[in-house]
Amino acid sequence: MTFKNHRRMSLKKKLTYLYLPLMILPMIAFAMLSGKLYRDSIVNRSLLSMVDSTSVISERVDDVLEQAENAATYLTISINNLVNNISADGVLSEDVKMYSLLSNELAYSKLIFKDVESIAFIDTSNRIYYSDIELVKDYPLLGKQTLIDHVADSAGTNLWFDMQRRSWMTLSGEEAVVTLGKKVWNINTGKTIGYLFINISEKTLSSGFEQELVEYMLVDDSYQIVSSVKKEKLFDKVADKDLLVFMNLKGASHNLIKGTSSTSMFAKNQLDKLPWTLVAVGDLKSFTADMTNLIVLTAVMLASIILLVVMLSYFVNHWITRPILLLKKGVEVVSSGDFTHRIQVTSSDELGLFAKSFNTMSSKIEELLIRISQEEERKRHYELALIQEQIKPHFLYNTLDIIMKLIEMKQNKKAKRATMTLADFYKQSLSGGADQIRLRDELRIVEDYLTIQNIRYEDMFSYNIDVEEEMLEMFVPKLSLQPFVENAIYHGLKYKDGQGELEIISGHTSDDFVLMIKDNGIGIEKDRLRVLNRVLEQSEPEDDNKQMIHFDGTKHFGIINVRERLRLLLGETCHLKIESETGVGTTVVITIKRSEKDA
Template structure:
């Protein structure tokens, strides 16, 4: 097997192939012209096709869905065809788009159209008027706005890219003509003289650049000084690599911040999901107590309701003590027991030594709500919800146990699988579990055990951390 040519030997052969230089320059110029022409046609086609997007897309979809939800006589049915037309337009653009920002925008349009179609069918299958209105406002209106925004962004990116390409073609053609004229005059005289010098100036920087690439492949993303070289291409490549590494580090940090913001948004969403019917029913119970000449009971319920929402806010803090969480869930159970006094009992036995343990607020209340509505209320007769805490090494276990309807083994397996995979089923269990995993890591979160007809136990595992450690 022959030994591969080194970079230096290839550089020396430049003197031999100097006569073919002009032909190569002409071939490259022609190839670039063909490439630019192809790129220009693609961009022009994308801009023209994107311009066909209905500018009144959001208004049309929102209005037709509103008429459908309120069952207006002006309703024309579900606007599926408009959504599918937008999908077809996005798919057509997807096949001819290569620019990164444009590709992200049109991909987002396609994904959002698919999501919008699912939400429209979901509204069709929903019977409750309030639920349909909520889905219309929280899903359809938001998705149509995003689709329209991303399509406009796509048109903007492609238009900008088209303008840049025109400028680039003009500059490139002028540079190429000038370059050919200059190099034709001086190449033969300078080629032999600079070939040896060029080989020396290229070989070592290429070796350095190759080693730097190996370090990056090995996971070293530390930004360094670019490789020193007299060759423009190598210096530009090295500087571009370091800039790319710097941007990659910035994107990693940005992604981390976005994930944290996303989880905060999920917490805010969980708070917002406190059923307004809970407040309405509580107020109705207070009115009934007053009308029944039981003012003291009404005062106690108002106090419980005040404590419940005060602890929900928690002075804007996301992490609170177990003692505060206990007071919050106690207020909730006192209110619910007043409403369901014929079927609901509860006990709370918390270890006083664990009161300062820190955990995300609204950890226990959704689980207790599940126990009431999906356990106690589905059985006949009275039921009891038991809440307890205990230390287990460096962890704290919180258990919410009910003696309600329980669940089948298949349903239990489905919920446990959904919790581990983050699937959106299971009465808010996944959201509570993900928040705990995000804050404390994989060893912590929820586990479920249940037996049909006997009840369910949800175990919350959190680290035993005080205020200083949280």
């Protein structure tokens, strides 16, 4: 195709030739790459998970075996104490008392070491002592003597026997057990007292093996399966060739081996107590079963893209042939104030260039209006956040001062209670960063604050909170009541003779909700009250007003902050007023206009 022919080609064909390869080929490449990365990620995470699980289960099995060894050590000491304290010659006597005491000691040891299935002790006269009555059976002489001979030849160390099923010296002949044998010496005479045998059930070892996608098993050094959830495999040789190959790999804790019919994942961990290996086996197909969903999703996406490209090609023809009236209509819509409207460009001629320029101008005007609106909103939030951040350190300082004084007064329990209440206060007051919370939550913050103050000023005042139910779900600025409560305590109740009282109550009219914080403290002098109310009534207070209100030489920063936050969040629908009489008390009245939905 020559360059001239390319220039003569229709726009529809140009876009079609451009979109098809640019849209479809990257998606195909992305689907193939993401599929490979997804599969590799699943394999790696699954292998690491198997390694971690194998390590944890191995530790659990070693802990169970260690319990048996600890039980053997404990019983060795206990039997020595029993023999040397009761028998003068340091040997087990045949009386009933000695038999009962030793059997009880075995049963008690089983209670201490929970994972032990059963315990038996055979003295040098072949008398058998047991932890469970089920162990009292006729033991075959050959089997019993074989165990005793192995233990008798040892130097008193722990001797582990292979996992086996046997009908004697176990609670059940159906369950496989691994047995620890130990020769018990008399520590005073050096003579053999007897032989201790401690059984661990195979069920106990395999109790943590049950998982949905992975099969765990214990394999001894002869590749015989000695523990598994699948009991039919017990005492069978490992038949999986891939597993045998993996087990013979030196230094490999996990591997992925592709077999003739499937790909398997393996992990292993060597036990510390016995020459056994914990092996984990998983089928890769089980871990990548959802890959089919990914393939289907990719196919749907590719089909959707092809359909979209075809639709775009169809609409290109209409863009080229749009009449000039579309431009006129677009200009009229934008001139009416709808700057979101865009004129559809239909060509690259003079009309098309004009439409593009007009769209650019409309877009810039729209962006400018949005930016102005966002900046105003951002300024409002910044101002609110700044004011709210100022009040948090103010309260934290006062509360920490209370806790410090309680510690100095050696009132540690109260200090602990105050600290926990302070933590709950900040948990509530932070409120996930929200600047407005429900009145119910605000009252909980106030109650936490009053709890802290009651700890500090014991018996100085009592308080009561009684707010109408319909007001509790109303939103208010966070920390809007606490500064008034703080002022009531520090500047009213603190200097009152006798018991103080503080109330937070509510009321309403047909148009307004009313909240009142009342105290019977010393009140506020008329001149100061007049100045305070004048500042609170101003709609746009000057910066000096935020610093000017002082009572008894103390700057009252909190109530000015509350007034500013109420103004920012509720506007002119909220009003503040303080009523006070010297010697009688003070009432802060917050009036919030009802909304239409509350009316």
